Amino acid sequence: ETGVTQSPTHLIKTRGQQVTLRCSSQSGHNTVSWYQQALGQGPQFIFQYYREEENGRGNFPPRFSGLQFPNYSSELNVNALELDDSALYLCASSFGTQRRYADEQFFGPGTRLTVL
């Protein structure tokens, strides 16, 4: 059983560029949630995908978008990068979306994005 993996590990972009981050969910999981963790802050929920559909969104602008594929892996896309987008981006996979499953959420190691 493989855990949650994310790629790339680190990424440096310039303001205005676009970025795609990838996440492979844990085997048997059909839900992926994405979080942004700025320095000194806790993870902030961006959105969740369940069976390829967006299933909840936090307070992030539309330039943050995502996809989930039939194998339940997921991408996070950020357009028109801003300096404040510099952060650790975490994805978490789980089975189902019932809140009682929430403690079964497994996080990947994250992608560190730096925007210059």
Place this chain on the structure above:
Amino acid sequence: DQQVKQNSPSLSVQEGRISILNCDYTNSMFDYFLWYKKYPAEGPTFLISISSIKDKNEDGRFTVFLNKSAKHLSLHIVPSQPGDSAVYFCAAPGFGNQFYFGTGTSLTVIP
């Protein structure tokens, strides 16, 4: 609009002593809470949870206490071990399948 707060950014404790990490929340609608532990270069890992119908949940060296009237929860680690040194986040589920995380407390257990 901070829903979950951890007011202590860091805590140092001697090995063998008790570590107490605190968390306050603003929304009484939260029906359960979780604690996550995070080591550098790793994602957070689930540690322990508590339902709002309970006031205590224990798992080995880890105990979480919930005080609903004060909107406060705490994580007790007894005895603390050097391997417990990590950042601890409290979290609560909100509307729309999202989770609210606190800002974290960095625990250092001194051998």
